[in-house]
Amino acid sequence: MSKKISIVLTGVGGQGVITAANILGKAAVKAKTGVFVSEIHGMAQRGGAVVCTVRMGDVSSPLLPSGTADVLLSTEPVEALRNICYVNKKTKVITDINPVIPFTVAVGGEQYPKLDDLFKEIQTHAELYKIDANKIAKEAGAVITKNTVMLGALAASGVLPFKAEVLLETILEDLPEKYKNVNKKAFDGGMRAIQSA
Amino acid sequence: MVLIMIEITEDKPGKQILLLGNEAITRGALEAGVDVATTYPGTPSSEIADTFSMIAKEATRQKKDPGFYFQYSVNEKVALEVAAAASFCGLRSLTCMKHVGLNVASDTFMTYMYVGCRGGHIIVSADDPYCHSSQNEQDNRYFALFGGAPMLEPTTPQEAKEMTRIGFDISEQLHLPLLLRTTTRLNHARGPIILNVLQKPRKKGYFTKDPLLVTVPSTARAKHPVLLRQLEEAEKLSEKSPFNEIITIGKPKDIGIIASGVSYTYVKEMAEELHLNVRILKLGMTHPIPRTMCEKFMKSCSTLIMVEELEPFLENQFKALAYDSGADVKIYGKSSGHFSRLYEYTPDIVAEAFSKIFKVKNPFPKPVFSKIKVPSRPPSLCPGCPHRATYYAVKKAAPKEAIYPTDIGCYTLGKAPPLEMADVLLCMGSNAGMACGFSVATQQKIVSFMGDSTFFHSGIPPIINAVHHNHDVVITILDNRTTAMTGHQPHPGTPFDGMGRPATLINVEDVVKGCGVQHIEIVDPNKIKETTAAFKRALEFKGPSVVVSKSPCILLEVQRKRKAAEEIQLYHINQEICKRCKTCIGRFGCPALYFAEDGSVHIDAAQCNGCGNCVQVCPFGAISAEGST
Numbered sequence: 001m002s003k004k005i006s007i008v009l010t011g012v013g014g015q016g017v018i019t020a021a022n023i024l025g026k027a028a029v030k031a032k033t034g035v036f037v038s039e040i041h042g043m044a045q046r047g048g049a050v051v052c053t054v055r056m057g058d059v060s061s062p063l064l065p066s067g068t069a070d071v072l073l074s075t076e077p078v079e080a081l082r083n084i085c086y087v088n089k090k091t092k093v094i095t096d097i098n099p100v101i102p103f104t105v106a107v108g109g110e111q112y113p114k115l116d117d118l119f120k121e122i123q124t125h126a127e128l129y130k131i132d133a134n135k136i137a138k139e140a141g142a143v144i145t146k147n148t149v150m151l152g153a154l155a156a157s158g159v160l161p162f163k164a165e166v167l168l169e170t171i172l173e174d175l176p177e178k179y180k181n182v183n184k185k186a187f188d189g190g191m192r193a194i195q196s197a
Numbered sequence: 198m199v200l201i202m203i204e205i206t207e208d209k210p211g212k213q214i215l216l217l218g219n220e221a222i223t224r225g226a227l228e229a230g231v232d233v234a235t236t237y238p239g240t241p242s243s244e245i246a247d248t249f250s251m252i253a254k255e256a257t258r259q260k261k262d263p264g265f266y267f268q269y270s271v272n273e274k275v276a277l278e279v280a281a282a283a284s285f286c287g288l289r290s291l292t293c294m295k296h297v298g299l300n301v302a303s304d305t306f307m308t309y310m311y312v313g314c315r316g317g318h319i320i321v322s323a324d325d326p327y328c329h330s331s332q333n334e335q336d337n338r339y340f341a342l343f344g345g346a347p348m349l350e351p352t353t354p355q356e357a358k359e360m361t362r363i364g365f366d367i368s369e370q371l372h373l374p375l376l377l378r379t380t381t382r383l384n385h386a387r388g389p390i391i392l393n394v395l396q397k398p399r400k401k402g403y404f405t406k407d408p409l410l411v412t413v414p415s416t417a418r419a420k421h422p423v424l425l426r427q428l429e430e431a432e433k434l435s436e437k438s439p440f441n442e443i444i445t446i447g448k449p450k451d452i453g454i455i456a457s458g459v460s461y462t463y464v465k466e467m468a469e470e471l472h473l474n475v476r477i478l479k480l481g482m483t484h485p486i487p488r489t490m491c492e493k494f495m496k497s498c499s500t501l502i503m504v505e506e507l508e509p510f511l512e513n514q515f516k517a518l519a520y521d522s523g524a525d526v527k528i529y530g531k532s533s534g535h536f537s538r539l540y541e542y543t544p545d546i547v548a549e550a551f552s553k554i555f556k557v558k559n560p561f562p563k564p565v566f567s568k569i570k571v572p573s574r575p576p577s578l579c580p581g582c583p584h585r586a587t588y589y590a591v592k593k594a595a596p597k598e599a600i601y602p603t604d605i606g607c608y609t610l611g612k613a614p615p616l617e618m619a620d621v622l623l624c625m626g627s628n629a630g631m632a633c634g635f636s637v638a639t640q641q642k643i644v645s646f647m648g649d650s651t652f653f654h655s656g657i658p659p660i661i662n663a664v665h666h667n668h669d670v671v672i673t674i675l676d677n678r679t680t681a682m683t684g685h686q687p688h689p690g691t692p693f694d695g696m697g698r699p700a701t702l703i704n705v706e707d708v709v710k711g712c713g714v715q716h717i718e719i720v721d722p723n724k725i726k727e728t729t730a731a732f733k734r735a736l737e738f739k740g741p742s743v744v745v746s747k748s749p750c751i752l753l754e755v756q757r758k759r760k761a762a763e764e765i766q767l768y769h770i771n772q773e774i775c776k777r778c779k780t781c782i783g784r785f786g787c788p789a790l791y792f793a794e795d796g797s798v799h800i801d802a803a804q805c806n807g808c809g810n811c812v813q814v815c816p817f818g819a820i821s822a823e824g825s826t
Contacts (some may be wrong), residue, residue, distance in 0.1 A: 021387075025214050028215075029529045035388065035389060036388050038387075040385060042221075046577060046578070046579060046682075048575055061544055062459075062462070064544060065467075065470075065543075065548060066561060066562070066563075067561055067563070068561060084566065084567050084643065085566065086564075087565065088565075101791050103577050105572050105791075106790070106792055107782060107783065109614050113572075125565045153368075187432075
């Protein structure tokens with residue numbers, strides 16, 4: 001395969017962004033696709049902004065050039081906008097709609113943008129898909145499955161070089177039996193959300 | 198977690214698995230039959246040692262032998278010495294640390310090269326260009342040059358594994374410890390790894406005496422020329438090393454690129470994307486460089502482009518080589534202004550430089566920017582972090598102009614508003630040494646801060662200095678029972694070690710007492726009034742005083758409660774009592790508290806870790822536990 005696929009995952013430290021990137025990487029290995037994942041650990045984990053990149057196909061580098069992401073997957077709206085440098089008009093920006101307000105807003109007098117303005121700004125640069133991953137996760141049975149919802153949405157976006165089942169299987173194999181069903185529901189919920197978005 | 202562990206210890210040659218660069222280094226060491234691994238944790242190196250620890254703990258749990266001995270040592274210098282001794286007994290050893298850790302270990306490192314090793318010894322330096330998690334971005338390749346260590350630099354996780362595995366052989370062949378120099382983008386990149394056979398460790402070593410291991414001046418004089426001869430041998434290995442190779446892109450004429458480390462991956466991809474016709478000399482063994490190979494490559498080129506992050510380490514060596522060999526070659530790099538000595542490289546930076554040098558169009562779109570201002574989101578002290586309570590109490594107790602020297606750990610985040618409790622920071626252990634200096638230089642009051650792991654690492658000598666010279670300082674030890682920032686590793690104050698075995702716990706206050714400190718306060722920072730009073734007493738005391746602020750890391754507490762199925766107490770704000778005075782947000786600064794659009798204050802239940810300190814902070818008694826009246 002000669003095509004390169006670049007996915008940027010963003011969110012807030014503690015939201016499981018690194019775990020999601022790791023799952024994508026494992027799914028790619030399972031699908032026998034070339035893959036590199038880049039993460040940031042340490043200081044970034046204490047509630048800071050987190051960015052991971054996943055590149056698949058015939059790639060050498062774990063990082064991507066600006067404006068070349070196929071998907072920007074964000075578990076928090078402002079974090080999607082923070083990483084807008086990676087998108088082009090064809091990039092699919094899939095973002096959760098639930099803000100996590102940074103302490104700099106409460107303490108430092110910074111502003112969290114109005115969500116409508118934020119989404120409009122993203123739309124001027126890329127294709128936007130908004131999902132309420134918190135709600136879908138809750139409906140599936142556990143808020144903690146939010147990342148599974150996001151990965152389901154990514155699988156439905158059609159950019160992955162392997163079937164959605166491979167990704168779902170990778171998510172489920174690391175989980176204890178009792179959590180499998182709720183994660184399957186969350187994944188399906190994420191997929192449906194994109195199909196109807 | 199468990200799954201990774203099974204995979205990483207599997208003896209299935211040829212199997213492909215996904216590993217983090219750091220995990221790949223651990224796997225490489227296991228494939229080489231490593232006997233002893235030591236470290237002091239530090240990002241971006243931590244997962245190398247954490248993986249050894251995880252495997253050892255699981256083995257301990259199953260009452261099995263992990264095959265190796267592993268230790269979180271008290272600091273990097275001790276870590277290097279423990280592993281060096283094992284090497285002197287013929288065992289294979291690995292010591293890993295972050296780049297600045299090698300500064301701590303450098304005294305040992307420099308003379309270790311004179312003495313040389315017996316069993317193969319890999320010293321991993323994890324450098325941090327861009328200072329993602331560090332106080333500087335020093336380029337540790339100069340340590341290889343400085344001390345005389347052979348050095349390998351991997352470009353991918355797979356290569357990191359192979360260089361570790363084969364590095365042990367190189368180290369043994371040369372009788373020199375080998376520096377494996379990595380950077381954050383390698384340590385924290387995941388890629389597919391092809392497993393090799395796991396070699397059996399040697400297990401028990403034997404120390405054969407040799408007077409040349411004692412570096413008295415006469416020995417040192419005899420050993421220095423030996424080191425230079427060993428480096429000549431190393432250069433011969435470098436000439437033949439498969440890690441140094443030439444890669445051809447397109448139909449090259451006479452332009453060559455020299456690249457090493459993770460920048461090579463950007464060079465390769467961007468050369469392809471820009472349809473360049475070039476040859477790339479990829480250097481994996483970067484000390485000593487294979488001078489004959491480099492000279493030959495240089496002489497086949499009219500133009501050379503040097504792509505290496507941080508300092509012009511290779512660039513300057515190539516310039517010297519060009520001078521010595523009389524090569525007529527134009528060298529582009531840092532001094533030509535095409536590449537920076539700052540921060541990390543990216544595919545964008547490499548593409549931009551190539552488009553200028555080769556006069557071709559950069560095919561990538563100019564990055565778009567948001568027209569809306571995005572609020573910053575720096576890391577912060579967690580909700581419920583006991584450090585916040587300590588800082589809040591000190592702020593109430595100390596005069597306004599007090600100086601707060603800080604140290605390396607989560608508590609450095611106390612620099613941020615509204616606490617602003619960090620005034621100066623150099624390196625591990627520097628808080629108390631600087632406190633001593635401030636006390637002679639100024640009349641201002643001084644309260645310094647360090648964590649418990651930092652205290653054991655390098656915080657004790659400056660306390661002894663403060664006692665001996667009777668410096669009027671307050672030294673605070675934020676004792677949260679763990680090495681929190683790097684991922685909750687144990688330290689000498691914890692009752693277990695990195696292999697999950699029982700260990701002798703050393704009490705911080707006992708050591709402080711032993712250092713001769715006359716005024717010691719031990720407080721629970723979650724009792725804010727008492728803590729404030731204790732700091733007031735410490736500040737009034739003439740001479741050195743120590744406050745040990747003891748409360749476990751809230752993340753460990755929450756984890757413990759979840760495991761024990763204990764409820765995490767939630768709190769709420771009575772809107773009728775709340776005067777919106779902003780003390781809880783504007784002074785205490787807990788990130789779980791927020792303003793709603795109408796200006797009312799609320800607690801985000803998803804973020805709250807249930808410490809309840811906001812109840813003590815509220816001047817109007819508006820905050821109370823859920824379920825209470």
